[in-house]
Amino acid sequence: MIIRPLEKRDLQYIYRQENARRVMALWFEEPYTSFDELEILYDKHVLDQSQRRFVIDIDGQFAGVVELMYIDYLHRNTEIQIIVDSKFQGQGLAQEALSKGVEYAFKVLNMHKVYLYVDVDNAAAVHIYKKLGFTEEGRLRNHFFAEGCYHDSFVMGYLIDEYTAKQKRG
Template identity: 70%
Template sequence: MKLRPLEKRDLPYIYEQENSRKVMALWFEEPYTSFDELQILYDRHILDQTERRFVVEENDRFIGVVELMDIDTLHRHTEIQIIIHSEFQGHGYAQAAMRAGIEYAFTVLNMHKVYLYVDVNNSAAIHIYKKIGFIPEGTLRQHFFAEGEYHDSLMMGIFPHEFTF
């Protein structure tokens, strides 16, 4: 498994993910993006220094995406997000990809903290995040709206000294 920068040729895979209600609900976002809109967003954000998007792949197969969002160079923290394609879930890719994204944030971007938000009911993801070393920092009550209802979100964070490189 490796991470590489997201490229325009990956947009059909991203389009598939972003049009899945189930997948986008995990990111607390609305599905159904048009492919034209996705291309415009790609072009607009490709040079944005406050985010990094990586493709998770193995043997040239698209496995998923890891994103570092809201990169704050003053306070040195960033949010991490991940989506693993459903056919590859349960094979350890999420944990390996998260670890690679966190390592990039700490060693390349010199971040002091990496954080994430996860639905309090997503026990599988919370388990993975805790195994990596994320610590729960608090619950945001009814913080996100997805699939017709409000969801509580757990905020979790990790510092370099809590992460095993």
């Protein structure tokens, strides 16, 4: 498995993901994007330094995306997001791809903190994030609306010092 930059040729897969209600509910977003809109957004953001989008690539197959969003070079923090395509779930890819995204944030972008939001009821994701080194920093009550109701969300963070200490431990 590798992560590589998102290319225009990958938009067909992003289109499929962004129009799947179940998938977009995990990101607390509306499942409604036209292909034309995706192309416009791609062209608009291809040179945007406040985000990085990576494809999870398994032997040339699109297996999902890892995104670093809202990259803040002053405060040196960024939000990380991940979606693994349903046919590749259950293979440990989320943890491996997320680990590579975190490594990129700390070692390439020189971030001090990587954070994420996760539905408090998504125990599998919370488990993966904690295993990687993320810590629950707080709970946002009724913060996101998805699938017809409001959801509480954990804010989880990972600091460079914690990452470095974990790397030294092996």
